Amino acid sequence: MTATPHSSVDQVFDVLEVLSASVDPTGVAQLARALNVPTSTAHRVLATIETAGYATRDTTGTRYQLGLGAQELTHALLRRFPLQAVCQPALRGLAVATGETTVLTCRIGWYGLRVASVEGWREIHAAPRLAETSRLDATAGGQALLGFVDDQELSRFLKWSAVSRPQATAVRTEVASIRQRGYVLDESTHGRSDLALPVRAGDGRVVAAVTVEASAPGGGARAERQRYSQAAAVVKELEVALVDPALSIDPFGHLDPDDLDPGLSVTARADYD
């Protein structure tokens, strides 16, 4: 990394990337090693970031983690989705009824974004992670969105995701069966059974997905049917509100989905003079 001249400003983004990727607070020496810069440089950059509110020190005072400034930006991005505020009572009602964590997923390019989530009340339940992004084919919520895009859009997704021919065929088969069933049931994550239903705008487009992340599979077909009808009732409630077209506006709809990278790999590099 030292081979490329790297300005102070770009170093900030490198540091933020490292802090974002780590669950545990990161020490200065550890950070300096990861970025291949002198410890003094890491100190200096961290001080600037801390002053701006994007990093805080943990209780030991020597290790850094993302600060509230970073969280506030993430929440501000979620607020750009009009459905985020509107869906809270519905998600809450579904979490109360099922005891499980509920999620609203919207599209951001070729990714599914968890724009809202209400934590289930069962002793053992799925974590209500907010703002996480995954490729559309990777989660139940994403699949419930991908399942209802038109054929041209699906081809674009497959081209973008650069999957192999057999994988592409598998995705197409899966999409066809989701269309036929009308929902997604994903039990591929150990200990979880995710049920996702598409949410349609007034014009019929699927604009979001509601997921119930059940922690206790094995409740049997009857429990599954019950969860389905509870989720379907909540989707219906949301679709009544979605008659208002302002609520289904995609804040990134004016951009090419191929260009929307949710920071999973920041590669941009240039000098800042």
Added chain:
Amino acid sequence: LPRGTTSVAELDPSRAGDATPHHRELSGNRATARVLLILSQFSGDTASHGVSELSRELGMTKNMVHRALQTLARHGYLVRDASGTSYELGPGVLQFARVGLEPLNLPRLADPYMRRMQEASKETVSLAVRSGRTAVTIAGARGLGQIARRVPFGRAVALHASPASRAILAFLPDHEIDAYIADGVLERYTATTLTTAEQLHKEVRTVRERGYALSFGDHVRQGATGVAFPVPAADGTAHGSITVAGPSDRFTDERRAELLPALGAIMDELSRHSRLYPADLAVTGRII
């Protein structure tokens, strides 16, 4: 918390010209601080920001703002808006949530603000959360004087008695307050405890209007004066309440009134953060 403490003066470009390594480093710091300050403008409720407006508001040249915006856009933190003339938050900020945004840890979020309230008042500060029909004290710090109020760790007090409880009760939805009153007896602790629906509804209105609950000896009689503020959640209900209280001969009504603006300002700061989080079903216990 040390947020946004970078002043515009520190970012003065006229001080960034010197070319010694030390000065180059300082100017790099300033450029960095500028970029982060501009990024922070996008965490408010206004989605789009343009060059002229930011340059006016932050007192930076248009050229500086323009370059900072371009840098942020290059890293994906900002994108052009639909009109193409302004910028909006981009998907790049989602890397901050790569491991998922943590659910609220109320004691940890409130701690720095509670310390500041203790410093400002010199009195005992405590944090209570709802548990079913009660409010339970889960954290706090004793006041600084020889004589101070005890932090009643683990004490559960009915939602209609004590400022800590009433500050939580008042921000429940109306139907939940009605259910609280209908489902049980409003137990009397002292002569001033509110024990009728009418008295309680009136107090709820007062607390909602004022934004805080005051003590009037309705739970503990012995010489304590206090004020309790709700810690608001995204839906307007309270995650919990923070109480500042002390001995009545020192923490007099006058002293309390004098401190209210300072304490309220600290609570406003905390509220800006706590409102980002939805109320927790399991903690508030409203499903039980």
